Amino acid sequence: MSGKKEKEQVYARYVASGKTVQHLASWGKTLAEMMNPEGKPEVLDDILVLDASYSNFSGIIAASFFAEFGAEVIKIEPPDGDPARKMTPFGENVKGVGIPFMVEGRNKRYMTLDLKNSEKDRKDFAKLAEKAAVVIETFAAGEMDSWGLGYRQLSQKNPGIIYIAITPYGQYTDKARQFAHFPDADITSQAGSGLPAQVGDPANSPEPYNWPLKAGMWAGWYMSGLSAALGGSFALIHRQNTSEGQMVDVATMDAYSSMVGFPPTIGYIWERARPRIGVLDFILYPYGLWKCKDGYVVIAAPRDHDFRALLKILGLWELEDDWKYTADRIPDVVDQAMILYKAIEEKTVRYTADELVRKALTYSARAARSKWRGGGVPIVMKVMTPPMTVESKQFAIRRIFQEVQDDTLGKFVINTNFVKMSESPPRVKWVSCDIGKDNEYIRKKYIQEE
Amino acid sequence: MEEYFSYTAKLFDPSQVAKKPEILKGIRVLDFSHVIFGPTATRLLANYGAEVIKLELPFHGDLWRPATYWGKYWKHSNPLWHFVTQNKYFVGLDLKQPKAKEIIYRLAETSDVVAENFAAGTAEAWGVGYTQISKINPKVIYLSCSTYGQYGPLRFYPGWDLLAQAASGVLSLTGYPNTEKFYKLPDYLGDFIPGNFGALAILMALYFRHKTGKGQYIDLAQSEALMRLLWHFTFFNLTGKEIGRTGNSDPTMVPASIFKTRDGKFMALACATEKQFAGLCSAMDREDLLKEKIYTDPFERLKPANADALTKIAGDWLKSLDAEEITKLANDKGFPAAEVMDDYQICHDSWRRQRGSVILFNDEMYGELVMAGPSAQLNKTPARTKWLARPVGYHNRLVLKKFLGMSEEEIEILEKKRIIGTFDDRPGLKPPVYYNLDEDPIFNYGREGKK
Numbered sequence: 062m063s064g065k066k067e068k069e070q071v072y073a074r075y076v077a078s079g080k081t082v083q084h085l086a087s088w089g090k091t092l093a094e095m096m097n098p099e100g101k102p103e104v105l106d107d108i109l110v111l112d113a114s115y116s117n118f119s120g121i122i123a124a125s126f127f128a129e130f131g132a133e134v135i136k137i138e139p140p141d142g143d144p145a146r147k148m149t150p151f152g153e154n155v156k157g158v159g160i161p162f163m164v165e166g167r168n169k170r171y172m173t174l175d176l177k178n179s180e181k182d183r184k185d186f187a188k189l190a191e192k193a194a195v196v197i198e199t200f201a202a203g204e205m206d207s208w209g210l211g212y213r214q215l216s217q218k219n220p221g222i223i224y225i226a227i228t229p230y231g232q233y234t235d236k237a238r239q240f241a242h243f244p245d246a247d248i249t250s251q252a253g254s255g256l257p258a259q260v261g262d263p264a265n266s267p268e269p270y271n272w273p274l275k276a277g278m279w280a281g282w283y284m285s286g287l288s289a290a291l292g293g294s295f296a297l298i299h300r301q302n303t304s305e306g307q308m309v310d311v312a313t314m315d316a317y318s319s320m321v322g323f324p325p326t327i328g329y330i331w332e333r334a335r336p337r338i339g340v341l342d343f344i345l346y347p348y349g350l351w352k353c354k355d356g357y358v359v360i361a362a363p364r365d366h367d368f369r370a371l372l373k374i375l376g377l378w379e380l381e382d383d384w385k386y387t388a389d390r391i392p393d394v395v396d397q398a399m400i401l402y403k404a405i406e407e408k409t410v411r412y413t414a415d416e417l418v419r420k421a422l423t424y425s426a427r428a429a430r431s432k433w434r435g436g437g438v439p440i441v442m443k444v445m446t447p448p449m450t451v452e453s454k455q456f457a458i459r460r461i462f463q464e465v466q467d468d469t470l471g472k473f474v475i476n477t478n479f480v481k482m483s484e485s486p487p488r489v490k491w492v493s494c495d496i497g498k499d500n501e502y503i504r505k506k507y508i509q510e511e
Numbered sequence: 512m513e514e515y516f517s518y519t520a521k522l523f524d525p526s527q528v529a530k531k532p533e534i535l536k537g538i539r540v541l542d543f544s545h546v547i548f549g550p551t552a553t554r555l556l557a558n559y560g561a562e563v564i565k566l567e568l569p570f571h572g573d574l575w576r577p578a579t580y581w582g583k584y585w586k587h588s589n590p591l592w593h594f595v596t597q598n599k600y601f602v603g604l605d606l607k608q609p610k611a612k613e614i615i616y617r618l619a620e621t622s623d624v625v626a627e628n629f630a631a632g633t634a635e636a637w638g639v640g641y642t643q644i645s646k647i648n649p650k651v652i653y654l655s656c657s658t659y660g661q662y663g664p665l666r667f668y669p670g671w672d673l674l675a676q677a678a679s680g681v682l683s684l685t686g687y688p689n690t691e692k693f694y695k696l697p698d699y700l701g702d703f704i705p706g707n708f709g710a711l712a713i714l715m716a717l718y719f720r721h722k723t724g725k726g727q728y729i730d731l732a733q734s735e736a737l738m739r740l741l742w743h744f745t746f747f748n749l750t751g752k753e754i755g756r757t758g759n760s761d762p763t764m765v766p767a768s769i770f771k772t773r774d775g776k777f778m779a780l781a782c783a784t785e786k787q788f789a790g791l792c793s794a795m796d797r798e799d800l801l802k803e804k805i806y807t808d809p810f811e812r813l814k815p816a817n818a819d820a821l822t823k824i825a826g827d828w829l830k831s832l833d834a835e836e837i838t839k840l841a842n843d844k845g846f847p848a849a850e851v852m853d854d855y856q857i858c859h860d861s862w863r864r865q866r867g868s869v870i871l872f873n874d875e876m877y878g879e880l881v882m883a884g885p886s887a888q889l890n891k892t893p894a895r896t897k898w899l900a901r902p903v904g905y906h907n908r909l910v911l912k913k914f915l916g917m918s919e920e921e922i923e924i925l926e927k928k929r930i931i932g933t934f935d936d937r938p939g940l941k942p943p944v945y946y947n948l949d950e951d952p953i954f955n956y957g958r959e960g961k962k
Contacts, residue, residue: 071667076632085632088642092662096730104719116784130715144784144809150746150754150762152813160749161763164742203515213518229849231888233519236862239842241516244787246847248761248769252779253849255857257759257769259697260685270687273777273851275759275769276696277684283740284886287707292887294714295559299534299892301721307891308522314849315868318857319886320707321698322594325869327580328858329881330590335854340694343580348673350682350693357693359677363578393581425669438669444693446753447680447743455665461735462744474748479739480712481660484727485719 072425072438093458096481103131104485108194108297109507110134112169113176113186116144117199117245118279119227119313121165122286123293124197128168129477129487132195135170135503137186139177142496155470158494161279164475166494173497176200176208183208188508190215190222194300195293197225202232202241212308222306223296225289229253231312245313250281254317255324261337263395271337284316338395346390346398347371350444351409358414360405362439363387370428370437374420375408414443467493522890525867533560534892538717539914541615541622542566542599543639545573547672547699548733549628549656550595551706552713556624557598558885558894564618564910565596569603569932570940572903577939586877586943593899594882602911603904603932606637610930617915619644619651623720624713628656631666641728650726652716654709660732672701672733679737680744686756693756705736765818766791766825769851776834777851780825780841785809790844795828874899876946902942904933908956919958 069086071077076085110127112134114120121136121143128134136143149159158166174182187210190196196215198205205211205226212224229245230237251257257273264271292309300306318324327335335343342348345363362371365386372378384390384401392398409417421441428437443449450456451474463477470492477489538561542553550565550573557563567573573596579589604611619625625644627634634640634655641653655661658670659678668674676682676695685694695701712729720726738744743754754762761767767781782788785807792800800806805817812818829837834850841848852860858881863869868884877899885894911917911931925931934940948954 069664069667071632072669073630073633073667076630076636076667078636081632081636085635088632088635088640089662089666092728092730095728096662102719102723104715107722126711144786147809148763148783149810149813150742151815151818152810153746153750154810155749159763160746161742164745202519206515211515213512229847230862231866231868233516233523234862234865236865237519238516242845243842244783244845244847246761246764246767246779246781246783248767248779248781249847249849252769252777252851255852255854256697257777257779257851258853260694269759269771270690270692272759272771273769274685274687274694275761275779277686277754277756278681278741278743279761279763280696280700280740284704287704287711288886291555291707291711291714292885292889294711294718295534295887295892295894296889298714298717298721301718302534305891307889310519310523310888310890311886312866312868314852315863315866315884315886318852318863319868319883321700321703322883323591323698324852324854324857325863325881325883326590326594326858328854328856330585331580331854333855340692342695344578348671349695352691359673359682359695361671361673364574387578388582391582422668440669440671440674442668442670442674442677444677444682445680446683446755447741448747448753450678450680450738451744451747453678455659455663456735456738458663459660459732459735461738473745475745476738476741479735480708481730482712482716482727483729484723484725485715487715 070426072429074429077429095483098486098488102485105130105132108132109192110195111137111189111193112197113137114197114199118145118282119285119289120197120199121145122283123289125165125167126290135172137172137174139175140173163470166492167489168491170499170503171494171497172500172503183210185508186210191219192507195223199227202228202237216306220306221300221304223293225293225309227285227289227311229314232310247279247282248275250285250313250316251275253314256280256317262339263337281313281316284320285311285313341392341398346392351406353409353417354413356414357444358417359442359444366437367439370424371439374424374439377408380404417441418443463489465492469495523888528893528895532892535559535561539622540624541618543627546575547595547702548706549626551703552709553626554595555710563599565599565601566604567903569605569904570935572940584938587938587941588900589939593880596900598897600906600910601901602907605930608930612638615639616647619647624652626654630669631657631661652713652726654713654729656709656731658733661730672699675733675737676701678734681737684756687758688756701733701737705733708736760822765812766822768822770826770829772829772834773831774833778829778834778837779849781847787846790846794840794844872896902934903940905954907931909953912957
């Protein structure tokens, strides 16, 4: 490059005309300014959220979302701390605090109350709950109720309270009663809600690669936490309209199946479970991972015109006749689909990821400006690892990572700004999470009578 | 006081759901979005009572209509599509025609929310972007969904769920260490999870609008929504190391893996706390482990060598028992365990049916279909399914007459000019073969001489 700014390239037919390109160039600049979160109002600055979740990140994560949107969130834990503090990859920690807990410690107040053992602390919790809009808890179903802190008790003094309970099997049904004390974990939420059953190699592959495989992240806990925050937000809208609170019940064993909806419907229509098919996809093809010279790329070219474009850039046009239509490529017969998979792989291994991405983009940019090519968009992307994304210019401009600092934890980088909103965006303000650090502040503000 | 579970059974009784009020009644959503990501955000609003008007290109329809599992249809429909498009109003409208744009602008005047997930810039190019719609309706909440966002150097890069998984780092995390293989998250989770973020952002914007009267623009990138689920960035930042792929083990607690049982089932088991670990040791009859410092200190226990040793001990123990025995022990001793559930089990699990997280829905057009219920159950204003997907343009008359006050004559002119339209004779787009649309009162809304 000659030091000149590279011209922004477009890859879609509809945005390729001169006038539109101009409009979008200025719109892009306007947006970058408009979506800057600094100094903007916070949506939930009028509510108090109590997070009493215990050894369960679903609750902590749900509380984080409310905190990012501006609620005053008090994390309540016993004096020896929530065991969630100690769940951390390979035991890595900063002064006894695990990394996930540091990451989800955003914008929260910390108070110690021993709800399990202290009658006095329960009274303080009840006082706090009179002023709260939302309570989050992950104790055994009915346990808070037995302490006089369940929804039916708290809602008597505070009819506007939204009470979010998160457990493996929920708050009602016979199973919920039978497994009321069953504790929760991410991996059990994943397994029990249907995710790992879909990941892994086909049955005839060697063990353990043909076993069900968990997602390499806290998919169960994050989906449950998100569902709880979303359910709570619906309840907040109702509360805003009517002043009426309610109970929100999340079962982590529903996390995956209720998120994607595929498992129950497929079980009903086909009267069997899907087999695992490794790196293939059930609906779209090509849609998956391919090896390249220096690692892996993902390729998505499922529509027929995308597929034709892919064949052209890989020099595989001679295959077109056999695999012309989506219906030819659908991997209902895995062995057949693997033939095409291998043919594509023979080509992709000859190029680096960057070369393949460049080829696809060059083609797409030309296709966007050409009538006769029919707009095929073969999409190729490098498989990024978390450290690689931290280096990405795109995410830097969009402020996805933020360096934060805390007296105890020091400086570190966390993920933030997960959605951009022009008027009331979420944000991270602080991350400190010392046990009981806000006891005094909270007592003064919410518990002591003036 | 009433016993807790008998109290909650009444509170959440699934048979009462249809009678309870809907939170978003009266909220109108103009929905340009297609496939999964955008439609999931608006589907969640529709579950809670919003009036979602789904716009599709006449005679073609949404890209996902014909793309089914293994290429198989159910009553001429894509069975999985019903979940994503339940409770929506289907309007076939050709955006390219100026008259269609007029109709859209009129609908936009009375809409609270507009949602789209075209390639970045496309909505602007077509005159239905935030710059144009906010002029007509300054209080509008406008959600743009894309893979990389509406600004930044990658904004025009094309994308799908898979690309967002790759760009966010998510795709590099699932698989076995020391192998060459990565697995994507299944079932387009890279669309569904960000779709839920979209609904969350819209609710926050609605809450804000109620307080201030202000609408706003929301720019949601699916890659960024997925990044919110990872603490891997901070781990790398603090340790300089990568977590990488850890196979079937969760590196944050131990043991925490998926194991095979004596009866050949797969079982996830975890110990998230000291108490749970003690429970497992007691179940395994290995309380001796609780005397060793490397296993009693949670941070020590998590170190790879110690974690591997414990995982092996737990794995050997699980091999000697049937899944049912393990579940019983887990419940008695208090540690998390769950069998790996597949499609068939989830569909037929009686607990899920009782709970309402899997429902047998009876639709007027399609008959019975089992589908997923809501992720969160609200006792006063629950989510619900009211109808399934409909053929392209099924609600043309209802929406244009009822919402815009158009006459049958006006609509017939629009049809003749192919500004509005319905479906081609293709599976995925058309109604089931047994269904007679001529006699359908909604399809023929306000039409003379039709029932």
